[in-house]
Amino acid sequence: xxxxxxxxxxxxxxxxxxxxxxxxxxxxxxxxxxxxxxxxxxxxxxxxxxxxxxxxxxxxxxxxxxxxxxxxxxxxxxxxxxxxxxxxxxxxxxxxxxxxxxxxxxxxxxxxxxxxxxxxxxxxxxxxxxxxxxxxxxxxxxxxxxxxxxxxxxxxxxxxxxxxxxxxxxxxxxxxxxxxxxxxxxxxxxxxxxxxxxxxxx
Amino acid sequence: xxxxxxxxxxxxxxxxxxxxxxxxxxxxxxxxxxxxxxxxxxxxxxxxxxxxxxxxxxxxxxxxxxxxxxxxxxxxxxxxxxxxxxxxxxxxxxxxxxxxxxxxxxxxxxxxxxxxxxxxxxxxxxxxxxxxxxxxxxxxxxxxxxxxxxxxxxxxxxxxxxxxxxxxxxxxxxxxxxxxxxxxxxxxxxxxxxxxx
Numbered sequence: 460x461x462x463x464x465x466x467x468x469x470x471x472x473x474x475x476x477x478x479x480x481x482x483x484x485x486x487x488x489x490x491x492x493x494x495x496x497x498x499x500x501x502x503x504x505x506x507x508x509x510x511x512x513x514x515x516x517x518x519x520x521x522x523x524x525x526x527x528x529x530x531x532x533x534x535x536x537x538x539x540x541x542x543x544x545x546x547x548x549x550x551x552x553x554x555x556x557x558x559x560x561x562x563x564x565x566x567x568x569x570x571x572x573x574x575x576x577x578x579x580x581x582x583x584x585x586x587x588x589x590x591x592x593x594x595x596x597x598x599x600x601x602x603x604x605x606x607x608x609x610x611x612x613x614x615x616x617x618x619x620x621x622x623x624x625x626x627x628x629x630x631x632x633x634x635x636x637x638x639x640x641x642x643x644x645x646x647x648x649x650x651x652x653x654x655x656x657x658x659x660x661x
Numbered sequence: 662x663x664x665x666x667x668x669x670x671x672x673x674x675x676x677x678x679x680x681x682x683x684x685x686x687x688x689x690x691x692x693x694x695x696x697x698x699x700x701x702x703x704x705x706x707x708x709x710x711x712x713x714x715x716x717x718x719x720x721x722x723x724x725x726x727x728x729x730x731x732x733x734x735x736x737x738x739x740x741x742x743x744x745x746x747x748x749x750x751x752x753x754x755x756x757x758x759x760x761x762x763x764x765x766x767x768x769x770x771x772x773x774x775x776x777x778x779x780x781x782x783x784x785x786x787x788x789x790x791x792x793x794x795x796x797x798x799x800x801x802x803x804x805x806x807x808x809x810x811x812x813x814x815x816x817x818x819x820x821x822x823x824x825x826x827x828x829x830x831x832x833x834x835x836x837x838x839x840x841x842x843x844x845x846x847x848x849x850x851x852x853x854x855x856x857x858x
Contacts, residue, residue, distance in 0.1 A: 464821075495820070502787070506820060514701055515701060515703045516667070516701065517698075518697070520669070520689070521695040583670070608699060631666060631678075631705075
């Protein structure tokens with residue numbers, strides 16, 4: 460059997476914002492020498508390729524999306540599961556139909572709540588090349604993102620060569636002094652230093 | 662070319678050295694958001710410098726097809742024309758002239774330049790299934806589905822979903838719909854005949 464050209468890294472996941480309404484879904488695939496991002500609305504697919512040799516950085520920051528969903532689903536889940544079900548069970552006039560109805564409604568909120576927490580913390584991932592910085596909507600959970608990063612990191616290193624932490628810092632430090640001398644850079648650096656110094660030492 | 666000091670992707674504050682290339686997310690010094698930053702050597706690589714092509718020194722030297730006054734450095738992998746350094750477009754170790762690159766992109770001959778595809782198999786399947794909700798539309802959509810299946814059977818599928826099962830299912834559903842309409846028509850004609858005596 461012929462080897463597949465692309466291997467799936469993530470399942471298709473909705474793009475945030477308005478795109479959800481337009482049913483645009485994004486997935487990530489691993490090619491021989493590149494990552495392939497597919498945005499699909501079901502009838503057309505748009506491709507973006509990120510060659511391993513061109514990837515400069517991948518940044519991931521934890522977001523509060525999981526917490527929002529927990530509140531959104533948790534409140535009605537609690538109302539129906541902790542309030543509704545005991546109420547119909549203890550109420551002698553409530554029939555079997557009422558118990559089933561309340562249980563189904565509770566399950567409608569409880570199951571997504573459970574899934575939301577099983578997937579782990581949510582995050583936003585970005586990939587940077589020399590000419591663009593793109594969001595990777597399919598890498599929206601920290602656990603799966605780290606799995607994917609662990610898989611592609613050696614491939615990027617293979618394509619670009621390895622750089623030690625010390626070498627990287629040397630390369631970063633020299634030109635950044637010029638950058639930090641700009642008003643905005645200096646202001647941000649000062650704020651950072653102040654914040655760092657104001658932290659209690661533990 | 663100055664290298665931009667890495668910033669937090671959430672608040673744009675400059676990150677400290679401790680936050681870079683760590684295996685675990687570290688809090689951003691400014692916004693405290695846990696952040697994972699992986700930097701690769703390409704970040705420090707200066708951008709590639711374009712070349713303008715060398716001028717011809719001797720008259721009998723091969724010259725560029727598009728710039729006759731410049732020396733040929735490569736030949737196009739698609740059309741074979743000589744190209745100077747300015748016209749040479751390298752893609753995956755192959756050299757193309759700008760025209761062939763554009764043609765390859767438009768006609769899908771160079772797969773790695775393709776950035777969009779229509780999924781005709783998905784269109785056909787949706788067109789076969791969705792009109793079932795209002796049965797009457799299937800009279801028009803079923804032949805259309807068969808046309809789509811025949812017309813686009815060999816059209817490129819998705820880059821990653823390479824099976825034609827959607828076409829097959831769509832064609833079967835469309836044939837069933839047509840057969841159903843045939844049966845309905847038969848009974849209508851029969852009832853009209855019996856009514857006329």
